[in-house]
Amino acid sequence: MRQRAWVPPAGETVTLLSTGERWDAVRTHTAIAARAFDVLDGIEGSAAIIDPHTCTAYWLLPPREAALAPWEQWERLRPYVTVLPARTDTSATYLGVPPAGRHNSPGLHWRVPGGWSGQYLSRPAILSAALAPAVLAVHGADALPLRCQVCDRAVERDRAVTAVGRRHPDDPVRRRLTAHRACARHAHLTIEGPAQ
Structure with a gap:
């Protein structure tokens, strides 16, 4: 596994960065994220980006490591969880990244768990495993295939x-x-x- 030592830009403003270079990204609704945090806070001490205006949460993963969690697991979680595509020759997906010190709303901010490890990049297998029961808790037993x-x-x-x-x-x-x-x-x- 690659280093998880990436840190967001310092400063006061949100920076627009493309996926697939510094990290991969996984997106879900904040209701699902809240359930996932119940599990992740005990085993995965990494931060997540919260956008309260769109009710969206993003986890960042080491680049090209989303596939280290079984890809079938990510496919099974669709449409509730999306792995954002990496940059290609013709297009890119951009994500607004809050500055390192912004841990509170209003606006785009980092959600850091209690006893935070200081990590901004999550481990794919742990994240995908925590998201499945979170989707079921929010959307019911028949939500996933x-x-x-x-x-x-x-x-x-x-x-x-x-x-x-x-x-x-x-x-x-x-x-x-x-x-x-x-x-x-x-x-x-x-x-x-x-x-x-």
Whole structure:
């Protein structure tokens, strides 16, 4: 993992910076962020940017490390969580970054947890893991697609099946699994029917 030592510009004004150079960025609604902070404050001591005018929260990740969390996890969190695209040859995504010392509203500011580590960049795997239950807490149990227990990718509820068998050949017991129909067949599971 890359260094998480990046710090925002000093001064008094917000600076517009492009994603993908100094850091990647993840965006969500502040209601989801508030639930995620309940988990993250105990295990991930990094700051997040809060925009109270748009009710948006942003976490910054070391550049090109969003993909270190399973990309399927980010895909599963859409449309509630967005990984902002990095700069390309033809376009860039810009984010307003508050100065390092701005930790309070009004306006764009850093939300720092109690016992803050001084880090402005978050760890992708921890962040994505904390955002999933936060989305479910805010939007309900059906907000996210199910996860196939064979391939770990998202599976739409109406396309999932319940199957019985071993997830891996060396699993000691057979159990009930939710899976894509094709994954269940490939793993030689006994398909019972549509997922409940």
